Amino acid sequence: MMKAETASHPSPRAGAGHRPLVPPLAAQMPGARHIELNLRDVEQLFNTMDPSPFHEKDLDHDAEEFIVSWAQEYQHHEALSLVVHLEKVPEGGDPTRLVTDAVHNYFAYRTRLNELEFKRLMKQGRTSLLVGICFLLACLGTIQVFALRQPGTFQNFLSEGLTIAGWVAMWKPMEIYLYDWWPLRRRGQIFDRLSRMPIEVRKRA
Numbered sequence: 001m002m003k004a005e006t007a008s009h010p011s012p013r014a015g016a017g018h019r020p021l022v023p024p025l026a027a028q029m030p031g032a033r034h035i036e037l038n039l040r041d042v043e044q045l046f047n048t049m050d051p052s053p054f055h056e057k058d059l060d061h062d063a064e065e066f067i068v069s070w071a072q073e074y075q076h077h078e079a080l081s082l083v084v085h086l087e088k089v090p091e092g093g094d095p096t097r098l099v100t101d102a103v104h105n106y107f108a109y110r111t112r113l114n115e116l117e118f119k120r121l122m123k124q125g126r127t128s129l130l131v132g133i134c135f136l137l138a139c140l141g142t143i144q145v146f147a148l149r150q151p152g153t154f155q156n157f158l159s160e161g162l163t164i165a166g167w168v169a170m171w172k173p174m175e176i177y178l179y180d181w182w183p184l185r186r187r188g189q190i191f192d193r194l195s196r197m198p199i200e201v202r203k204r205a
Helices: 024-028 061-073 096-147 153-168 171-194
Strands: 033-039 080-086 199-203
Touching: 033 061, 061 171, 080 171, 096 153, 096 171, 096 199
Parallel strands: 033 080, 080 199
Antiparallel strands: none
């Protein structure tokens, strides 16, 4: 299993007995938030079942959720960086460029998927709104027709039922436009930030 830890610079979570982690990125980006991963090797960062070339591999699900969850903790205006501490560094040399390209490509891909999902949600909202308005107008029109007849218990009951049904039909578009769109948009903004964040790979001491 992947073992991952995080810290920001300065880190309010660092205990008095821990040696603070101050990577070069911290010096280059004062005040930035640094998400830190402690891994056994670079392969642990990626989905081992993905046969794609290294720079196109999907991230391991746990690694992705860890990075995204910490990015969500920070304000959108705060700069982010990722520092990967490896117990075993590949023999081919510094893997920073490969890891950077792979992580950036993956989150750029997630950004594009998020944009498509957002467009689908907005299309669903427009369709739901059109259907809801048409149904509501049909209900109100039917109520008006019954209002022209002799009032009675059945007519009152039917009018109340149609009024409720008409407004209930408006709930779905209201849910989309009031509640559903902004968490999706927020997650897309996080993916976009992660697709451009500086990344450093270091050998763990």
